[in-house]
Amino acid sequence: MTTAASEFDVIYDRSAYGSAKWANRWDEYAPAVEGEGILSLWTADMDFRAPQPVIDRLVDAAQHGVYGYTLRDPAHFEIVRAWFSERHGWTPEVETLLPGPGVMPCVAAILRTFTQPGDGVIVQTPVYSPYFEVISGNGRRLLINQLRLEGGRYHLDLENFEALARSGAKAFILCNPHNPSGHAWTFDELTALNAVCERYGLIVISDEIHCDIRLSAAPHVVFASIGESARQRSFICLAPTKTFNLAGLQCAVVSAANPAWRARLFDTLRFSFMTNPNYFSRLGLEVAYREGGPWLDALTDYLRGNLDLVTRFAGASLPGLHPMRPDASFLVWIDARPVDDRVGDVKAFFLEQAKVNLYSGRVYGPGGEGFIRLNIGCPRPLLRDALNRMAEALGKA
Ligand SMILES: Cc1ncc(COP(=O)(O)O)c(C=O)c1O
Known part of the structure; x- marks a missing residue:
């Protein structure tokens, strides 16, 4: 169509x-x-x-009229995997994918699971402001690494990033691509950030909600795709909601390659009763990724x-x-x-x-x-x- x-x-x-x-x-x-x-x-x-096709499926589902509990079965995650494989050349194993009601609820769940009150969490400003709230509101310490604006684009301040990491930070929330500037972080930039995170043992929460709409020729580099170390220490937060304008349906997926971390995060999600998807959002995600x-x-x-x-x-x-x-x-x-x-x-x-x-x-x-x-x-x-x-x-x- x-x-x-x-x-x-x-x-x-x-x-x-x-x-x-x-x-x-x-x-x-x-x-x-x-x-x-x-x-x-x-x-x-x-x-x-x-x-x-999304509208048609949701109308059909609305007409069906029986709005009981739903599951996300392996076929659901196969669809997510196929989308990322085809669009971004990144093929996460299906078992690494976990369900969530939105990217920010997942970011909050990760922070609560892997950091303690008072722990430092780095963000790079200017940046999507709910990061400040999810850190401070959950009693963690906001550590700001300001991006450097030069030649009309943002650059990393790796020196300050390392100083913050050394000061005892436990986690880093990466906005990839960057909101508000829309900058696509490059393989080299992500590798440099990961090297610091590896050196100081930080976990990386990579929010990739804006990855699909590509306005320039620059590719999207999934943080976990840059190497095994990045794959093991990161959580990749994904959603079809920005891409296909489904934000009101509310759904997200987290890829966690590290099996021990994945098990811990899954416990947080399921004991917060966040894993059963909304009837419409489950369908919306599937049809959008398959046919959108x-x-x-x-x-x-x-x-x-x-x-x-x-x-x-x-x-x-x-x-x-x-x-x-x-x-x-x-x-x-x-x-x-x-x-x-x-x-x-x-x-x-x-x-x-x-x-x-x-x-x-x-x-x-x-x-x-x-x-x-x-x-x-x-x-x-x-x-x-x-x-x-x-x-x-x-x-x-
Ligand atoms: C970078 C970024 N992350 C997360 C979100 C919100 O995601 P969700 O609605 O899935 O919590 C937004 C929405 O504007 C965003 O721009």
């Missing part, structure tokens, strides 16, 4: 379906969003319908078009905004420091003056100040509307 580009142009009203992005008149972080007509380009889901490839390819082309639009438009009409080119994901990280300096708070400025709601870079921790994150996983007419509003607001500032 093919998906025409024009299908991605359709704007759906999501406000009646409890959408975090569109149903609320507030946003998670201050300031409160008030009033009608605000374009929501913040939280990381897309405004597109899922692949048609052509849709994903069409989506990727469309998102490249959206990215080109943002890049060209910013160059011509958004002075002081410098978008980075993501290798992966549907998120564009924009260096807006010149505007932020001028207007005070660039996120609040666009919300109030343009009625465009973006994520504030400050949410992403040290290094995010003066940046904004724009979600381009939306119909192009809507994106164009948002960019025009932003240009108009900037023109008046």
Whole structure:
């Protein structure tokens, strides 16, 4: 089944379906969003319908009407394995795969199982902010290794990473590819990080939820694929939810190659009663990975078009905004420091003056100040509307 580009142009009203992005008149972080007509380009889901085979299967399952308990059998994990093998050249053994209700619940379960209250956990900022909450909220110590921004892309600060590892850190949460910048960490970068983790005995939680949407030619390197040491010391967190816009279904998979660690994590998951999948999410994952490839390819082309639009438009009409080119994901990280300096708070400025709601870079921790994150996983007419509003607001500032 093919998906025409024009299908991605359709704007759906999501406000009646409890959408975090569109149903609320507030946003998670201050300031409160008030009033009608605000374009929501913040939280990381897309405004597109899922692949048609997924919709058909879920409608069929809804019509069936018997919503009893479900299992994930080996065939379920075979489908996950086949997807990663075909798309990313990584073929995890089926027995390494564990079920979870979402990537973040799995990250929390791993931290609780393998670290103690007070243990240090490293993250590299700016980064997806729930990492801060999962560390601090579970009583672990947040250790920040700030990425270095040079030549318009992020680089590792390996020296500081090693100093933090040496200071007694127990775990490292890697965002691979990186949210918010969309940077695809290379084999060499991952190998360098792993060498430090190996030297100091850190476990690695590699969150690879954004791996499937490839906007540049850079490949996705699964952390566990770089070598046996990385495979044995890591947990790879995966999900179809960003890829196929299924976040509301909630499902994830963790690959744990180390048998002893896998057994411990499985105990945490099952004694938290987190392993029985939701009736719809189980089906959604299976159909998406089995039949969603052509849709994903069409989506990727469309998102490249959206990215080109943002890049060209910013160059011509958004002075002081410098978008980075993501290798992966549907998120564009924009260096807006010149505007932020001028207007005070660039996120609040666009919300109030343009009625465009973006994520504030400050949410992403040290290094995010003066940046904004724009979600381009939306119909192009809507994106164009948002960019025009932003240009108009900037023109008046
Ligand atoms: C890097 C990253 N990890 C995890 C999540 C959330 O995953 P889940 O909904 O499966 O907990 C997000 C959502 O935006 C994300 O960007």
